[in-house]
Amino acid sequence: MPITYNTGYDDAQAVNESPRSTFIYKDLNLFFTKHPTSSDVSKVTDIQAVKRSVRNLVLLNSGEKPFHPEIGGGVHGSLFENFTPLKEVELQAAIEDVISIYEPRVVLEEVKVNDGRGYNELDQNKLGITVSFSMANVPNEIHDIEVFLDKVR
Numbered sequence: 001m002p003i004t005y006n007t008g009y010d011d012a013q014a015v016n017e018s019p020r021s022t023f024i025y026k027d028l029n030l031f032f033t034k035h036p037t038s039s040d041v042s043k044v045t046d047i048q049a050v051k052r053s054v055r056n057l058v059l060l061n062s063g064e065k066p067f068h069p070e071i072g073g074g075v076h077g078s079l080f081e082n083f084t085p086l087k088e089v090e091l092q093a094a095i096e097d098v099i100s101i102y103e104p105r106v107v108l109e110e111v112k113v114n115d116g117r118g119y120n121e122l123d124q125n126k127l128g129i130t131v132s133f134s135m136a137n138v139p140n141e142i143h144d145i146e147v148f149l150d151k152v153r
Contacts, residue, residue: 025049025105030056047135047143050105054131054145057098073098075129075149083127088113095129106133109142126150 027049028041035042044052062072074094081087092113099108109132127149134142 027053050103050133050135051143051145053103054099054106054133055147057102058095058129058131058145058147060098071098071102075127075147079127079149091129095131099131099133105136107136107139108133 024046026043026045029044030052033042034040057071058073059075060072061076062074063069065071074091078087078091092111095111095113096108099106099111110130111132112130114126114128129147129149131145131147132142133145134140
């Protein structure tokens with residue numbers, strides 16, 4: 001039975017290296033913090049790198065990535081629309097497509113939009129997205145990324 005890890009934004013800041021993976025993924029830290037010993041840009045590794053990549057794909061709009069206008073989850077583009085259950089299904093399909101096409105390190109398990117909270121959250125203009133996935137090199141551990149969008153005022 002797979003192990004489910006419920007993680008949020010704070011977990012993406014921690015160093016999470018899987019002890020069972022034979023290949024460790026490395027990406028640049030997009031906060032561009034300085035490494036304490038080498039004074040170079042710090043890196044994010046393994047699960048942390050994949051979580052950030054998935055989160056960036058979900059929040060990326062079509063046309064924001066130079067030379068690749070087709071990449072984007074479409075979350076920000078749907079913020080000012082009337083949010084109906086049909087729009088939830090469309091957004092879920094768009095997120096599933098962008099992750100399955102542009103993130104080969106991930107085996108997508110499930111994408112939930114508004115997590116079954118119902119119309120109460122839709123009326124308050126809140127959007128919650130949970131992406132459940134396992135890494136391609138460690139298929140028996142399921143990880144979650146939660147993205148919440150809320151009005152500022």
